[in-house]
Amino acid sequence: MAKAPRNGPYICGIDxxxxxxxxxxxGLVLWxxxxxxxxxxxxxxRALPGVSEKxxxxxxxxxxxxxxxxxxxxxxxPPKVEYSxxxxxxxxxxxxxxxxxxxxxxxxxxxxDVVAG
Amino acid sequence: MAKAPRNGPYICGIDxxxxxxxxxxxGLVLWxxxxxxxxxxxxxxRALPGVSEKxxxxxxxxxxxxxxxxxxxxxxxPPKVEYSxxxxxxxxxxxxxxxxxxxxxxxxxxxxDVVAG
DNA sequence: CTCCTCACTTACCAAGAGGTAAGTACCGCA
DNA sequence: TGCGGTACTTACCTCTTGGTAAGTGAGGAG
Numbered sequence: 001m002a003k004a005p006r007n008g009p010y011i012c013g014i015d016x017x018x019x020x021x022x023x024x025x026x027g028l029v030l031w032x033x034x035x036x037x038x039x040x041x042x043x044x045x046r047a048l049p050g051v052s053e054k055x056x057x058x059x060x061x062x063x064x065x066x067x068x069x070x071x072x073x074x075x076x077x078p079p080k081v082e083y084s085x086x087x088x089x090x091x092x093x094x095x096x097x098x099x100x101x102x103x104x105x106x107x108x109x110x111x112x113d114v115v116a117g
Numbered sequence: 118m119a120k121a122p123r124n125g126p127y128i129c130g131i132d133x134x135x136x137x138x139x140x141x142x143x144g145l146v147l148w149x150x151x152x153x154x155x156x157x158x159x160x161x162x163r164a165l166p167g168v169s170e171k172x173x174x175x176x177x178x179x180x181x182x183x184x185x186x187x188x189x190x191x192x193x194x195p196p197k198v199e200y201s202x203x204x205x206x207x208x209x210x211x212x213x214x215x216x217x218x219x220x221x222x223x224x225x226x227x228x229x230d231v232v233a234g
Numbered sequence: 235c236t237c238c239t240c241a242c243t244t245a246c247c248a249a250g251a252g253g254t255a256a257g258t259a260c261c262g263c264a
Numbered sequence: 265t266g267c268g269g270t271a272c273t274t275a276c277c278t279c280t281t282g283g284t285a286a287g288t289g290a291g292g293a294g
Contacts, residue, residue, distance in 0.1 A: 011166070013220030014144035014213055020223070022139055024282070027131040041241055049128070052283060057242060067227075077290055078240040088223070095219040096131055102212035103130030106137070106205070110184075141252070158271055169253060174272060194260055195270035237294085244287080251280075257273080264267090 017095070020066045023059050025051050027096070030085070033069065034093045038084045068092060134212070137183045140176050142168050144213070147202070150186065151210045155201045185209060 010016045021027055025048050032047045033039055039047070045056055060083060063069045068089035074080040085093065127133045138144055142165050149164045150156055156164070162173055177200060180186045185206035191197040202210065 010220070010224060011145060012148060013217035013222075013224065014148060015220065016223050017216045017220030018138065018144055021135065027135055028128060031129060031131060042239080045241095050283095053242070054244090054284090055282060058282090073241095076240095078292085079242080079290090081241065088226075091222075092219055095215040098212040098215060099134045100130035102209055103127070103132065103134030105130075105208075106133050107127060107130065109205075159269080162271095170272070171254090171274090172252060175252090190271095193270095195262090196260085196272080198271065235294100238292085240290095242288085244285100246284085246286105248283080249281085251278100253278080254276085256275085258271100260270085262267105262269090264265100 017092070020063070020068065021092070021096070023062065025055060025059050026063060029056075029059060029063065030068070030089065030093050030096065033083060033085045034090065038082050041081050041083070044083065063089070134209070137180070137185065138209070138213070140179065142172060142176050143180060146173075146176060146180065147185070147206065147210050147213065148217075150200060150202045151207065155199050158198050158200070161200065180206070 007019050010019070021030070028048050029044060032044060036043075041056070041060075044060075045051060045053065048056070060069060060071070064071050067086055070084050070086050072082045072084070074082070124136050127136070138147070145165050146161060149161060153160075158173070158177075161177075162168060162170065165173070177186060177188070181188050184203055187201050187203050189199045189201070191199070
């Protein structure tokens with residue numbers, strides 16, 4: 001039985017992987033942490049255009065629970081919290097790389113809109 | 118401007134890819150079509166334990182719209198419809214392979230429940 | 235004294251995802 | 265005659281996702 005998965009039981013690996021990355025901002029958080037190594041809460045918020053604080057904390061908590069990110073709290077004032085990828089999170093990011101390339105192809109192919117920047 | 122993406126505009130490729138695979142059964146449909154090449158509606162329904170007919174048609178229509186699957190209708194009675202992957206769908210499946218492996222690792226690592234069979 | 239920043243939490247609300255059940259039109263089998 | 269299989273559509277309902285707005289508590293800038 002062990003630990004209960006969010007939406008288990010799973011039928012295959014794709015299932016199990018999509019379960020932890022589904023969530024409007026999780027892919028971006030993963031990407032941001034991969035790019036910068038360590039990021040604070042407010043830095044992530046600024047990096048994700050349009051994210052609400054509620055969703056960001058919610059996603060970060062779930063990702064921590066799923067063993068993707070590490071959360072380091074400094075007992076300071078003002079508060080300081082640093083997020084970084086765990087080994088598992090970094091591996092997930094590697095596994096997402098071909099998917100990201102496919103997505104870029106799709107954007108090119110279909111001339112889809114991309115957020116300005 | 119071009120074609121409107123389902124949840125665009127996108128921030129990166131991961132976004133664009135996750136958009137077309139998010140949906141409770143899409144990963145499985147992709148996998149099933151990849152494994153068997155061509156499948157009929159009822160075969161897919163039987164392959165996905167617990168899927169409702171509504172969701173299956175809905176997902177298949179979206180995937181057709183997204184250029185992932187090809188739908189071939191035979192003007193017969195009783196009706197016969199065959200689904201298969203397009204080139205783009207097959208490429209997506211390839212791109213999902215490392216993700217599937219990561220997922221299998223996760224299942225092993227955390228001893229998660231898997232559907233019986 | 236007031237506002238801003240940090241990293242949240244909480245309450246409330248709207249939209250959408252997904253489930254159940256029924257209907258459709260025709261055929262073959264018993 | 266009536267049931268099951270073919271591939272759906274439609275209406276209705278619930279649960280989840282995600283957004284908005286406000287509150288928290290201490291410190292530093294103006």
